[in-house]
Amino acid sequence: MSRATIKDNEVDIVIGALRSDLTSFLNGWRSVFSQFHLIIVKDPDLKEELKIPDGFNLTVYTKTDIDQIVGSTALSFSGYSCRYFGFLVSKRKYIISIDDDCFPAKDNKGIFVDAMAQHIENLTTPATPFFFNTLYDPYREGADFVRGYPFSLRNGVDCALSCGLWLNLADLDAPTQALKPGLRNNHYVDAVLTVPRTTLMPVSGINIAFDREALGPALFPALKLAGEGKVRWETMEDIWCGMCVKVVCDHLGLGVKSGIPYVWRKDRGNAVESLKKEWEGVKLMEEIVPFFQSLSLSRTAATAEECVVEMATTVKQHLGTAHPVFGRAADSMVEWVRVWKAVGSKSS
Amino acid sequence: MAAESRPAPTPLLKDELDIVIPTIRNLDFLEMWRPFFQPYHLIIVQDGDPNKTIKVPEGFDYELYNRNDINRILGPKASCISFKDSACRCFGYMVSKKKYIYTIDDDCFVAKDPSGKDINALEQHIKNLLCPSTPFFFNTLYDPYRDGADFVRGYPFSLRDGAPTAVSHGLWLNIPDYDAPTQLVKPLERNTRYVDAVMTIPKGTLFPMCGMNLGFNRELIGPAMYFGLMGDGQPIGRYDDMWAGWCTKVICDHLGLGVKTGLPYIWHSKASNPFVNLRKEYKGIFWQEELIPFFQQVTLPKDCTTVQKCYIEISKQVKAKLGKVDDYFNKLADAMVTWIEAWDELNPAGAESALPNGPSK
Numbered sequence: 001m002s003r004a005t006i007k008d009n010e011v012d013i014v015i016g017a018l019r020s021d022l023t024s025f026l027n028g029w030r031s032v033f034s035q036f037h038l039i040i041v042k043d044p045d046l047k048e049e050l051k052i053p054d055g056f057n058l059t060v061y062t063k064t065d066i067d068q069i070v071g072s073t074a075l076s077f078s079g080y081s082c083r084y085f086g087f088l089v090s091k092r093k094y095i096i097s098i099d100d101d102c103f104p105a106k107d108n109k110g111i112f113v114d115a116m117a118q119h120i121e122n123l124t125t126p127a128t129p130f131f132f133n134t135l136y137d138p139y140r141e142g143a144d145f146v147r148g149y150p151f152s153l154r155n156g157v158d159c160a161l162s163c164g165l166w167l168n169l170a171d172l173d174a175p176t177q178a179l180k181p182g183l184r185n186n187h188y189v190d191a192v193l194t195v196p197r198t199t200l201m202p203v204s205g206i207n208i209a210f211d212r213e214a215l216g217p218a219l220f221p222a223l224k225l226a227g228e229g230k231v232r233w234e235t236m237e238d239i240w241c242g243m244c245v246k247v248v249c250d251h252l253g254l255g256v257k258s259g260i261p262y263v264w265r266k267d268r269g270n271a272v273e274s275l276k277k278e279w280e281g282v283k284l285m286e287e288i289v290p291f292f293q294s295l296s297l298s299r300t301a302a303t304a305e306e307c308v309v310e311m312a313t314t315v316k317q318h319l320g321t322a323h324p325v326f327g328r329a330a331d332s333m334v335e336w337v338r339v340w341k342a343v344g345s346k347s348s
Numbered sequence: 349m350a351a352e353s354r355p356a357p358t359p360l361l362k363d364e365l366d367i368v369i370p371t372i373r374n375l376d377f378l379e380m381w382r383p384f385f386q387p388y389h390l391i392i393v394q395d396g397d398p399n400k401t402i403k404v405p406e407g408f409d410y411e412l413y414n415r416n417d418i419n420r421i422l423g424p425k426a427s428c429i430s431f432k433d434s435a436c437r438c439f440g441y442m443v444s445k446k447k448y449i450y451t452i453d454d455d456c457f458v459a460k461d462p463s464g465k466d467i468n469a470l471e472q473h474i475k476n477l478l479c480p481s482t483p484f485f486f487n488t489l490y491d492p493y494r495d496g497a498d499f500v501r502g503y504p505f506s507l508r509d510g511a512p513t514a515v516s517h518g519l520w521l522n523i524p525d526y527d528a529p530t531q532l533v534k535p536l537e538r539n540t541r542y543v544d545a546v547m548t549i550p551k552g553t554l555f556p557m558c559g560m561n562l563g564f565n566r567e568l569i570g571p572a573m574y575f576g577l578m579g580d581g582q583p584i585g586r587y588d589d590m591w592a593g594w595c596t597k598v599i600c601d602h603l604g605l606g607v608k609t610g611l612p613y614i615w616h617s618k619a620s621n622p623f624v625n626l627r628k629e630y631k632g633i634f635w636q637e638e639l640i641p642f643f644q645q646v647t648l649p650k651d652c653t654t655v656q657k658c659y660i661e662i663s664k665q666v667k668a669k670l671g672k673v674d675d676y677f678n679k680l681a682d683a684m685v686t687w688i689e690a691w692d693e694l695n696p697a698g699a700e701s702a703l704p705n706g707p708s709k
Contacts, residue, residue, distance in 0.1 A: 132555035147527040148556025148590040173501040199550035201486035202502025239502035
C-alpha cells in the first residue's frame with residue numbers, strides 16, 4: 001500500500017492550555033513539535049499569563065481573540081473545550097491535539113515514540129471498518145491482510161480520526177481510578193486497529209488527531225456537565241463528541257483507528273474528589289449509549305456539517321426532553337455549525 | 349475483597365477441556381508442548397490413509413480416530429466430515445464430552461514472549477474463555493478484565509458485566525496466516541510483532557477465524573464449529589475455518605456471546621506451498637466476495653434460541669441465497685444439516701442449551 005507523504009505544513013498541533021506554565025510540556029515535546037505549527041488556545045478561565053519557551057512556530061489565542069473572532073455566542077470554550085477554538089481557526093488539513101499534561105512515551109524497546117508521526121501515519125493509511133483483520137492494521141510494516149479477508153475490501157477507506165492511548169495515568173473514569181488508586185497503565189500494546197463500522201467506543205480527547213477537511217465541525221464543544229471541571233474525570237465533552245464523530249464517520253464511509261501512539265500522562269488530580277462531580281457523566285452514559293446505538297442518519301446528510309445538524313435535531317427530540325443537558329448540547333451543536341460556517345476556513 | 353489483590357491462578361480445567369489435533373503426518377510437535385499439554389486428554393483425528401499408524405508420544409492420554417472410525421461411528425452421516433483436509437478436526441469436537449475445546453495444528457510450536465519466556469498458550473486461552481467478553485461497546489484499553497487494565501472513561505457501567513465468552517482466537521508468530529496470493533508476493537514476510545492484547549471482536553463485525561490456535565466453549569457454541577466440506581472431492585480448501593468462523597460469529601452475535609482475539613501466540617513453523625494453496629483457495633477467493641455480504645446480512649429469527657436452531661436456519665439461507673453461486677453450496681447446506689443431526693445424536697438431550705459462564709470479575 002503506498003503511503004501519502006504529507007508535508008509538515010499540512011498539520012496543526014492544537015493545544016488547549018489549562019495551565020499557564022507550558023515550559024516543561026513544550027520542552028518535553030520539543031524535538032517532535034518544533035517542525036510543526038502550533039495553535040495554543042488559553043482556557044478563557046485561566047487568569048495567569050501563559051509561559052511559553054522560545055523556539056516554536058506558534059500562534060496563541062486567548063479569551064480576547066475567542067470573543068473577537070467568534071463574536072456573540074452561547075458556546076462555551078471554557079476548560080478542555082478551548083481546544084475546539086483551535087480546530088475552528090486552523091487552516092490545515094490535519095490536526096493533532098494532546099492534553100497539556102501529556103509527554104512523549106517510550107515503547108517496549110525503551111525508545112521515545114514520535115506520537116505526531118504515528119498519528120500522521122494512521123491518518124494517511126487506509127482504515128478497514130467493514131471486516132476485522134486479526135493482524136490489526138494491515139498497512140503497518142511487517143503486517144498484511146490475513147487469509148480470508150475479502151479482496152474487494154482491501155483498499156480500505158480514508159481514515160478520518162486517530163485515537164491514541166496513554167501510559168501511566170490511563171483515561172479511566174473517577175469511580176474506577178478511585179477504587180484502584182495505584183492502577184497505572186504500563187502495558188504498551190504495539191498495535192493500531194480500525195474500530196469497525198457500527199461499533200461505538202469512548203473517544204478520549206487526551207491524544208487524538210483528525211482530518212479537519214473531512215470531519216470539519218464534527219468535533220465540537222457541546223456536552224457540558226453541571227459540575228464540569230479542569231480534570232478529565234470531571235468532563236464528558238470529549239466522550240459525547242466522540243460518539244457523534246463515530247456515527248458521522250460510519251455514515252460517511254470514513255474510518256476511525258485506535259491504538260498507538262501512546263503518550264505518557266502525568267499523575268494529576270484526585271479521583272475520589274472528582275468522583276462527586278463525574279457521577280453525573282457516568283449516569284448520562286447509560287442514556288447516551290443506547291441512543292447512539294440506534295441512531296441512523298438520513299441519506300441526504302452527505303457532509304459532516306449536515307450530519308451534525310441532523311444529529312442535533314434527533315438529540316433534542318429524543319434525549320433533550322429527559323435531560324436539559326442534552327437539549328443544551330443539541331443547541332451547541334447547531335450553534336457550532338453556524339460558527340464553523342462563518343469563521344472556519346478552508347485549508348490553505 | 350481488595351481491589352488490587354494478586355490475581356488468582358488460572359484453573360487447569362484438565363477434566364473439562366479436550367485438545368483436538370488433526371494430523372496426517374506425525375505428532376512430533378507434541379514433545380515441545382508436553383509441559384503444557386500433558387495433563388489434558390487429547391483427541392487425535394487422523395486424516396488420510398487409515399492404515400497408516402500415527403505414533404502418539406508416550407505419556408499422553410488420548411483417543412485417536414481415523415477415517416474408518418469416523419465412518420463406523422457416523423455411518424452415512426460421515427459424508428459431512430472432510431477427507432484429506434484438516435477440516436476433519438471438527439469430528440473431534442463432536443465426539444468430545446468436555447465443556448471446552450482447544451485445537452492446534454501439528455506445525456505449531458511453543459512461542460516465546462518478549463521477555464524470552466515460553467508462552468503457555470492453553471493457559472491464556474482458558475483465561476480468555478473464563479472471563480467475559482465485551483462485544484457491545486469497544487474498550488480502547490482492550491480486554492478490561494486483564495491484570496493492569498480496566499474499562500475506560502465513558503464505558504457504560506451497565507455493560508461492564510460483559511457477555512459470556514464462546515471463542516478465544518489466538519495468533520501466530522513467524523509464518524503468518526496469509527492467503528496464497530499474499531504468500532506469493534511476500535514469501536519472506538514473518539510476523540515478528542508481539543501485540544500484547546486480547547480484545548473482543550465487536551458485535552456485528554465479521555472476521556477471518558483461523559483454526560490453527562483456537563479455543564472455544566463447546567457447550568456454548570460447539571455445534572456452530574462445523575468446518576465444512578473441504579479437501580478430497582471438493583472444489584475448495586483452506587476455507588474450513590473461515591466458514592466455521594463466519595457461522596460462529598453470526599450465531600454468537602445473535603445469542604449475545606463473545607468472541608475474543610489476540611493472545612496467545614504460538615510459533616507457526618511451516619509455510620505451506622503457495623502454489624498448492626492457490627489451487628485450493630482459488631474458488632474461495634471469488635466466492636468470498638459473495639459469502640461476506642451474505643453473512644453480513646444474515647438475520648436469525650427470535651425463535652432461534654439454540655445454536656442448533658441458528659445453524660439450521662443459516663443452512664436454509666445458504667441454500668436459498670448461495671445455491672445459485674455454485675452447486676457446492678447446496679451440498680454444503682445439506683452437510684450442515686447432517687452435521688447438526690450427527691451432533692445431536694452423539695450429544696443427546698441437554699446439549700442444546702447450556703448455561704453461560706457467569707462473569708468472573
